[in-house]
Amino acid sequence: MAANPMSQFDVYRIGPEIKVGAFDISFTNASLFMILSSVSILLLFNLGSKKNSILPNKIQLLAELSYTFVSKMISDTAGSKAKPYFAFIFSLFMFVLFCNMFGMIPYTFTVTSHIIVTFMLAAFIFIGVTVIGFIKHGFGYLKLFVPSGVPAVLLPLIVVIEIISYLSRPISLSVRLFANMMAGHTMMKVFGGFVISLGIVGGWLPLSFSVALTGLEILVAFLQAYVFAILTCIYLNDALNLHH
Amino acid sequence: MVKKIYFQSIFFSFFFIKEAFAAESGGMPQLNPEFWVSQIFWLILTFGIMYLVLSKLILPKISNNLESRKAQILENIEAAEKQREDSDSKLKEYDEIISKSKLEANNIFNQAREKAIKDISVKREVLDKQIDDEIAKAEKEIDTLRKNAPDKINKIAIETSSELLQKLIGAEINNSSITAIVDDLSKRNGEKYYGN
Numbered sequence: 001m002a003a004n005p006m007s008q009f010d011v012y013r014i015g016p017e018i019k020v021g022a023f024d025i026s027f028t029n030a031s032l033f034m035i036l037s038s039v040s041i042l043l044l045f046n047l048g049s050k051k052n053s054i055l056p057n058k059i060q061l062l063a064e065l066s067y068t069f070v071s072k073m074i075s076d077t078a079g080s081k082a083k084p085y086f087a088f089i090f091s092l093f094m095f096v097l098f099c100n101m102f103g104m105i106p107y108t109f110t111v112t113s114h115i116i117v118t119f120m121l122a123a124f125i126f127i128g129v130t131v132i133g134f135i136k137h138g139f140g141y142l143k144l145f146v147p148s149g150v151p152a153v154l155l156p157l158i159v160v161i162e163i164i165s166y167l168s169r170p171i172s173l174s175v176r177l178f179a180n181m182m183a184g185h186t187m188m189k190v191f192g193g194f195v196i197s198l199g200i201v202g203g204w205l206p207l208s209f210s211v212a213l214t215g216l217e218i219l220v221a222f223l224q225a226y227v228f229a230i231l232t233c234i235y236l237n238d239a240l241n242l243h244h
Numbered sequence: 245m246v247k248k249i250y251f252q253s254i255f256f257s258f259f260f261i262k263e264a265f266a267a268e269s270g271g272m273p274q275l276n277p278e279f280w281v282s283q284i285f286w287l288i289l290t291f292g293i294m295y296l297v298l299s300k301l302i303l304p305k306i307s308n309n310l311e312s313r314k315a316q317i318l319e320n321i322e323a324a325e326k327q328r329e330d331s332d333s334k335l336k337e338y339d340e341i342i343s344k345s346k347l348e349a350n351n352i353f354n355q356a357r358e359k360a361i362k363d364i365s366v367k368r369e370v371l372d373k374q375i376d377d378e379i380a381k382a383e384k385e386i387d388t389l390r391k392n393a394p395d396k397i398n399k400i401a402i403e404t405s406s407e408l409l410q411k412l413i414g415a416e417i418n419n420s421s422i423t424a425i426v427d428d429l430s431k432r433n434g435e436k437y438y439g440n
Contacts, residue, residue, distance in 0.1 A: 009273040011283070030279065031286035038294035045298065049305040054313060067306045087299030094298075095291055116280045117287055148256045182274065 005189035009113055009182065020243060029109045030117070035128045037098035037111065041091075066094070078237035085236055092121065093229035100181060100221030104214070112224075113181040115174060122174035125232050133239035144238060173231055180224050394430060399428045 015024045031103045048063025074082050082089075085210070096112055103110025111117055145162040146204060147222040191213060194206035237243075402422050409417050 006271065006273060011276075011279040013279075024279070025282045025285040025287070026279070028279050028282055028286070033289075034290040035287050039288040041294055042297055042302070045302045045306070049264050049309060052309040054316060060309075063306055064310055067303070067310065086304050088295060090303065091291065091295040095294065111287075113274070114283060115274045115284050116277075120287055121282055121291075154276075167275060178274070180274075184295060190426050242298050 005186045005193065008109075008185060008189055011109075011114070012192070029127075030114065032109055033111045035108050037095060037102055039096055040096045040102075045094075062103045070229070073226075074233050077230060077233040078185065079241060081240045082233065082236050085161055089229055089232055089236075092125075092232060093225055096228050097222065097225035098175065100225055101183065101218070103185065104218055104221055110181050110185055112177055114184055115178045118174035118178040119170065121174070121228075122170040125173065125235065126170040129232075129239045132236070133242070136240060137242055141239070141242065144242060168237060173228065177224050177228055180220055184220055186215050188217060398423075398430050401430070413436050 011028050011030050014032060015027050016191055017024065018026045044059065045063050045066075048059045048061075051057075051060065053060065067090070070093055071086060074086055074089055078085075099111040099117075102108055103113065130141075133144070137143075145159050145166065147158060147162065149160050188210060191206045191210045195203040196209065198206065402419065405426065406417060406419060406422050409415070409422075
């Protein structure tokens, strides 16, 4: 852990190097925090669903509130047709949320601050949504690129723009999350460095900034998970309901 | 099937990108492709397992719990509503009984009062009659007494005066003359003694 604010994003191998063919799939700190996040999610929701008491205890309440929160989010944005995808969106939201929140603990690694992770999630969502759209509507799904009520003269331009915006979805989705997490953590590290370099005399200002930033980053961690999930719902809504 | 092909193509494309980015991996560790494949592998593994366990085991339980709670709450509300209706009807019944019994009590009271009044009046009539009879009898007695009184008094006066004279004078005096005198005196003083 050097003073370099980017060193917190370093991925390093934990344990021996594992190679499958040409691919290096060694266990790293990123893998550790992915496992930590998923295991804590499973633990939390397993504890929260174990006993079914009429008056829920705290963990059960938390699990049920999360459940209704996500299910309301899906039904609000994508309608009742999106019910079969509830489990996926729920896991996605919880995974991103927990990875973001684990990153807020000092000396931890933020899984979602890596473009490759967010891009994989976004690409999977993009492919999945496109496949669902084509299964539901056949080639009629291409009507998504032809908005109704557009003058014929503008149509070629609009179609090109729509196609570009559709194809850039995975990039925007992944970069939004990755950039937010990276920028926030870098900034906190920079301010933390200021505290050290300015010492006991001038370090108080960046320290108070750091405290405020921590609060902001926790908010961002939740918000970005929410945005990630809700954008998935919106894409799913396009594929399921084809409103154009 | 489509998903699988897509994933494979992504895997391979990253493999090629790896060479392209290898040169400029100084600044951002995110762009260092050394552990990209590892990250992808572990992401798929952990997220996949988490998704499977959540969707197959945990989420159905939570939705079950929520639904059963909802059902129970609805049931309880229904039961409460029913009990309220029951209590309402019972309250009505109670009110009816109370008003009915009040009416009955009133009736009984009125009847009793009437009967008592009747009894009293009957008894009073009887008593009045008895009293009247007694009064009439007494008046009659008094009348006869009053009627007989002057004669008796006269007789006593005559006897007393004859005895008195005999004691005083020592001579027998004719009763008839005394009677005449007494009659005369009583006639004269009758008004003074009897007041009529």
